[in-house]
Amino acid sequence: MRLSIGARLSALTLACVTLILAMVVGYAYVVSRDTIVELARKNGTAVAQGTASRINAQFQATAKVTETVAATLEDADLSKRFLSDLGRRVLFSNPGIFGTAVAFEPQAFERGTKYFAPYSYRRNYAITSVNLGGDDYNYFTKDWYQLARELNRPVWTEPYYDDGGGDTLMITYSAPFSRRTPRGLQPAGVVTADIDLAWLQRTISSVSVSASGYVFLLSRYGAYIAHPDPALIMNETIFTHAEDLNLPSLRDLGKEMVAGRAGFVEFSDLPGVGAAYVAYQPLPDERWSLAVVLPKDELLAGANRVTRIMTGIGLAGFVLLAGVILAVSGTITRPLRILTRAAGGIAAGNLDQPMPAIAPGDEVGDLAASFTSMKEALRRHIADLTTATAARERIESELRIARDIQMSILPKIFPPFPDRAELDVYASIVPAREVGGDLYDFFFADEHRFCFLIGDVSGKGVPAAFFMAVTKTLIKAVAEREKAPGRILSKVNDELAADNDSCMFVTLFLAILDTRTGRLEFGNAGHNAPLLLRRGRPPEWIGSLEEPMAGAMPDIDYTTGALDLAPGDTLFLTTDGVGEAMNPTLELYTDDRLLETVSAHANAGAQDMLRAVSASVTDWAGGAEQSDDITMLAVRYLGPAPQ
C-alpha cells in the first residue's frame, strides 16, 4: 500500500528527527557519564585519602602520646594517684583514645605486687579507672603487653576484643618503658593507648559518600576492621567474604588492598549496592587499607535524570513536530485531495462540477487553474460536438426523408394493373446507402399504349433525388401529348437542359408498347441497352442508339426505334448498378453475367426473373457495400387482350 504524501513526509522527517535526537541524547549521556565517573574517581580517591589521613593522624597522635608518657615514666616519682591522674589527663585531652594503661612488670611498682596496671577508659560517657591484672586477666600473656615487651619497641596490636579490660573491639599501641634504678635503666612495663574500633567505625561512617555509599577498612591480613555491616567486623576477611558471595572480583580487590596499593575499580555487582565504583587507599603506616564504595546508580542518577529530561523534551518536541508536519502536509495535500475528487467528478462526466477555489501562487494553485481551463475547454468541445452531431443528425434525417419521398413517387404495387391481361410487369429498386438517382415508371398513356421507362441520374444526394423527381414528372406530362418516344425524349431533354448549370443529366430508356399489336417503339438517351428475350431465341441487347443522355445539351433530336413483340417476349431493363455491382475484391458483376442469369430464367414470369437476378447480384456482392442503386424493370408481353 502506498502511503499518502503527508504520511510519507511525516514518517521521513520524524525518523530523521528521532535519529538526531537519539544521537544527541546518547552523546550527552555518554559524555556526562564519563565526566561523572571521572569525577567519582577523583572524589572517591580524595575521600579515601582524606579518611585515611584522618585515621592516620589519630594513630600518630595516639602513638605520640603513648611514647611521651613512656618517656615521662622513666624517672617520675610514681604514685597510684599520679598514675590515675595521668590516665585521666591523657583521655581528657585525646578524645580519640578509648583507654590508656600503664602496665608494670611483676614487682616493678612495689614489692609484693605481681599485677599492677592502672587502666583508665571511657565507659558510659565517663572516664573510669580500674586496675588490670589478676588470675583471670594475666596481662603478661596478652599481645598488647608481650609484643612491646619482647620486641622492646612500640608496636600496634592487631584488632582484638579486650575481654575483662575495656570489653570492646580495639587496637592498642603499646610502648615499653624503663625505670632508672641504681643498677641502671631497667625495663619496668608497657604504656598503652587503645583505639576503639567503634570510634573508627563512627569516623568512617561520618564520611559523606552518597546515600548508600560507604567506606570500609581492612587490616593488613584482609580482616574487616570497619564496615557498615557489624557482623563482618572481626568475623570475616575480604577473602572469606568473596568466597561466600562467589565474587572473584572482590577477592582481586582484597589482594590489591592487602598489597598496599591504591586504585579505582568498577564492580558490576556488589551485595547491597549493585554496580559500583570502588576507590581504595592504604593507610601510611600500618598497611591497613581503606576503600570507598560509590554506587553507580547514585553516581549516575544525575546523568540519568538529565538524560530522562532530555528524552522527555525530545519526545515532546517530536510530538509537536509530528503535529506541525501533519498539519503542514495536510494543508499542502488537502487542495490536492479536493482537486482529485473534483477531477474524479469530471472524469465521471460531470462537467458542471465546480472546481475548488484554490489560491493561485503555488504548484497546486497552477494545477487547479489548469484543471479549470481544461474543464472549460472540455465543456466547450463537448458543446460543439453536440451541436455538430445534432446538425449532422438533422441533415441525415433530411436525407432519409428525401430518400423516402424519392422512393414513394415510384410505383410499388404489383401487379399494377390487375385488370390488364396483356402485360406482366415487375420492378424493383435497391437503393444504395447514399441517396441515388435511379428511377423507373410505367403507365398507360392511353387505353392501349403502355409507356414504361428506366433512368439513372448522374451523381448522388439530394440534387440527384430532385433531378430524378423532376424528370419523372416531366416525362409523364410530355408522354400524354407526344406519341413517339424519340420526340418525348427530345422535349424532356430540352426542358432539363434549360438552365442546368450544374451539368446534371439523366440516362433514360423509354418505350411505348401497343398492347393490341405488340408494336414496341423506344428511345434511348445514353442509357445502357435493355435485354430482349424472345421465345426460342438467344437473348439480345437492343436499343442502344448511341444518343446522349438527357439534360446535358439542348436541341438533340432523339431517334425512335421500333420492333414487334410476340406474346411471351420479355424486355428486361436495368440501370448500370446491376452490371457494375462489385464483390469485395472490386470485380464487376458485368453484363455478361447478367445475360447468363436472365437466360437461365427466360421462361419465368417477370417477378421470378427479377428476383433471380437480384439474388444472383446479392450473391456476387457477398456483403460488399453497394455503391449505386440497383434498379430493374421487367415487362412481359402476354398478347392482346381477348375481345
Place this chain on the structure above:
Amino acid sequence: MDIQTRIVDTKALLTCSGRMDAVTAPRFEAASTELLGQGHTAQIADLSGLEYISSAGLRSILAAGKKLKAAGGSLAFCGLSGMVDEVFRVSGFLKLFKVHASEAEALEG
C-alpha cells in the same frame, strides 16, 4: 484515379488512369478548370489508362466540356477502349465530344 497534365504546343493534355468514380471524378473537372485558368482552352483527355468510368465521371467530363465551350475552347478525347469506349458510345458522348483514335492524331487535329 491519377491525372497527369502536360502542355504540348498549344494544347493541354490530361492523361487519366485508374478509376473515375463518384469519389475521384471531381478531380478531372478541377484539373481541367485549373488548366483553363492558366489559359489552356484546347484540352485533350487521354483515357487509355482508365479502366472504369461511372456516371459521376461522365458528369465531370460534361461539366468540364461545357465550361471550355463557354470559354471558346474545346475538350477532345483519345485512347478510348473497352468499358470506357462502351460507356462513351452508349451514353452518346461520341456525339457530344470529338474523339480521336490516338494521342498523335488528337494533337494534330
